[in-house]
Amino acid sequence: MKELVVLSGKGGTGKTSIVGSLAALAGDKVLADCDVDAADLHLLLEPVVRQKNEFWSGQVAVIDQEKCTQCGLCPDLCHFEAIDDFTVDPVSCEGCGFCCRICPVEAITMKENLSGHWFISDTRYGPLVHARLGIAQENSGKLVALVRQQAREMAEKQGAAFIISDGPPGIGCPVISSLSGASLALLVTEPTLSGIHDLERVLGVCRHFGVPALVCINKYDINEENSRRIEDYCLKQKVEVAARIPFDNIVTEAMVKGQPVVQYSDSPVSRRIKLLWQNIAARLSTN
Amino acid sequence: MIISVASGKGGTGKTLVATSLAFSIKSKQPVQLLDCDVEEPNDHIFLKPVITQKEAVCIPVPKVDEARCSHCGLCAEICAYNALAVLPDRVMIFPELCHGCGACSYLCPEKAISEEGREIGVVELGQADGIDFVQGRLNVGEAMATPVIRKVREYAKADGLVIIDVPPGTSCPVVEAVKGSHFCLLVTEPTPFGLNDLVLAVETVRELNIPLGVVINRAGVGDKKVEEYCRKENIPVLLTIPLDTGIARLYSRGVTLAEGMPDTQEMFILLWNGIRKILE
Numbered sequence A: 001m002k003e004l005v006v007l008s009g010k011g012g013t014g015k016t017s018i019v020g021s022l023a024a025l026a027g028d029k030v031l032a033d034c035d036v037d038a039a040d041l042h043l044l045l046e047p048v049v050r051q052k053n054e055f056w057s058g059q060v061a062v063i064d065q066e067k068c069t070q071c072g073l074c075p076d077l078c079h080f081e082a083i084d085d086f087t088v089d090p091v092s093c094e095g096c097g098f099c100c101r102i103c104p105v106e107a108i109t110m111k112e113n114l115s116g117h118w119f120i121s122d123t124r125y126g127p128l129v130h131a132r133l134g135i136a137q138e139n140s141g142k143l144v145a146l147v148r149q150q151a152r153e154m155a156e157k158q159g160a161a162f163i164i165s166d167g168p169p170g171i172g173c174p175v176i177s178s179l180s181g182a183s184l185a186l187l188v189t190e191p192t193l194s195g196i197h198d199l200e201r202v203l204g205v206c207r208h209f210g211v212p213a214l215v216c217i218n219k220y221d222i223n224e225e226n227s228r229r230i231e232d233y234c235l236k237q238k239v240e241v242a243a244r245i246p247f248d249n250i251v252t253e254a255m256v257k258g259q260p261v262v263q264y265s266d267s268p269v270s271r272r273i274k275l276l277w278q279n280i281a282a283r284l285s286t287n
Numbered sequence B: 001m002i003i004s005v006a007s008g009k010g011g012t013g014k015t016l017v018a019t020s021l022a023f024s025i026k027s028k029q030p031v032q033l034l035d036c037d038v039e040e041p042n043d044h045i046f047l048k049p050v051i052t053q054k055e056a057v058c059i060p061v062p063k064v065d066e067a068r069c070s071h072c073g074l075c076a077e078i079c080a081y082n083a084l085a086v087l088p089d090r091v092m093i094f095p096e097l098c099h100g101c102g103a104c105s106y107l108c109p110e111k112a113i114s115e116e117g118r119e120i121g122v123v124e125l126g127q128a129d130g131i132d133f134v135q136g137r138l139n140v141g142e143a144m145a146t147p148v149i150r151k152v153r154e155y156a157k158a159d160g161l162v163i164i165d166v167p168p169g170t171s172c173p174v175v176e177a178v179k180g181s182h183f184c185l186l187v188t189e190p191t192p193f194g195l196n197d198l199v200l201a202v203e204t205v206r207e208l209n210i211p212l213g214v215v216i217n218r219a220g221v222g223d224k225k226v227e228e229y230c231r232k233e234n235i236p237v238l239l240t241i242p243l244d245t246g247i248a249r250l251y252s253r254g255v256t257l258a259e260g261m262p263d264t265q266e267m268f269i270l271l272w273n274g275i276r277k278i279l280e
Helices: A015-025 A073-077 A098-102 A140-158 A173-179 A193-208 A224-237 A250-256 A268-286 B014-025 B043-047 B074-078 B103-107 B146-154 B172-178 B192-207 B225-232 B245-252 B262-279
Strands: A002-007 A029-033 A048-063 A108-123 A126-133 A162-166 A184-189 A213-218 A240-245 B002-006 B031-035 B050-064 B084-086 B091-093 B113-128 B131-138 B161-165 B183-188 B212-219 B237-242
Touching: A002 A015, A002 A173, A002 A268, A015 A029, A015 A162, A015 A184, A015 A250, A015 A268, A029 A140, A048 A098, A048 A140, A073 A098, A098 A108, A098 B103, A108 A140, A126 A140, A140 A162, A140 A173, A173 A193, A184 A193, A184 A268, A193 A213, A193 A224, A193 B043, A213 A224, A213 A268, A224 A240, A240 A268, A250 B192, B002 B014, B002 B172, B014 B031, B014 B043, B014 B161, B014 B183, B014 B212, B014 B262, B031 B043, B031 B146, B043 B131, B050 B091, B050 B103, B050 B146, B074 B084, B074 B103, B103 B113, B113 B146, B131 B146, B146 B172, B172 B192, B183 B192, B183 B262, B192 B212, B192 B225, B212 B225, B212 B262, B237 B262
Parallel strands: A002 A162, A002 A184, A029 A126, A029 A162, A184 A213, A213 A240, B002 B161, B002 B183, B031 B131, B031 B161, B183 B212, B212 B237
Antiparallel strands: A048 A108, A108 A126, B050 B113, B084 B091, B113 B131
16 A cells, blocks of 8 residues: 655645545545645545544643642743743643642643544545644644554555545644655645745655655746756756646636536646646556 | 734745735834744745844753663653653653653753753844844754744844744644734635635634734635635735736745835735724
């Protein structure tokens, strides 16, 4: 079983639209949405939730005001500046438990924290594992790891050939959690200076974790000079450019209709995405 | 005054709005721009600052003096992140798991643990043609963005206008970048993805009790549901930027909209006035 993760560094380059189309094109797979704090894939796949689970993660300190003598030790020692006026700000608290241990009158306890939910759903293209991190919660990396683990278990049980996961933007904790140990990363970029800058950083993360990468230049015709720069860069880095997809508002039209673009139309965009999937599948079978 | 520019969904135009707002206001009053999107900082591409100062961002990780250590195992027991493991004859440390809370070194009965800094990123300061510029940059391969964001925020000036470019999403890095600001601008696009993530971002900012307004970018591209949502929720739409290939081309070349199309400065000044009116 091979696991493809779609990343971009920069947000808004088209990761989710492309994953939606790959979902429609690939047979025999399990889908995973690893963007747990701003998940959008469900808007294209219309999942029917089969199973909803709570995600309990980490702890938050709580100060019992009756017991607290306001000695000032805990705000002094907290490295996260989470204690103000002898009240814990649950958003800043990282759940280390330091304050709870040093409080001389045992006024602080640690409470388990419900940080979100994860779901197993059916879609018209196969099963989807997805999640929703609670508002302003942390531990998105752990929730991503859980989504991947569930997707893997399901793929093994069904004997699926692929897992296709939609990754988060950026290069930090949830990206690392989506990427480590995957078979292949598809990096979706756009021909803007920001897109190129961010591609270089996310490719660095792939290298750091030893995951091979393919690049897809989305909306390549909005600046063809920049597209050539990306191709030159990829050539130097020995990274294959697996597709160049033109800009077309049909992608947004399809999104408004709640459909992957390859299903919605037989446009040049759709044809390029079909070729992209052929390239990915070929690469996955040789990896 | 601190204005944060956030979005939920990535790629909606945070950087465009933050840099153009700073560019349009700078002749009227002192402006500082903090790029808190430390995973993928892009403001420097547009503003081309001259960086004059760099500071490493380090988090404290434990260092064990084996000569003093009695291998009692307390440090491993109290660490909430499993960053230490105590073997009969030595202590293993996993620095990438450490959050730098300081509990182990403070509580070690033998005083065998000290804290040493581990670099996870850098903060850069400089000037961009009249704009005070600060950005954070997370090192590639590092997971924890929040300590870098916290460090950037320490440089926020007490007076003048401070504009914060926030990372995408709704989780801890966003909260770290947005909290303490006087107003939050949420940049979105009128598409189903834009709306879905706008709703999440609104919930996050409301949780922090910060007044907010919306900027709709690429107006005309999708549907009308973002506007309907804003009307229903009584959220002011303070600026609408049309879908325009000229704007997209400037952006692709790394040119600030307010610089490349000086006519647009007026609309960013109106945006700024709109925010001030709400806060009065």
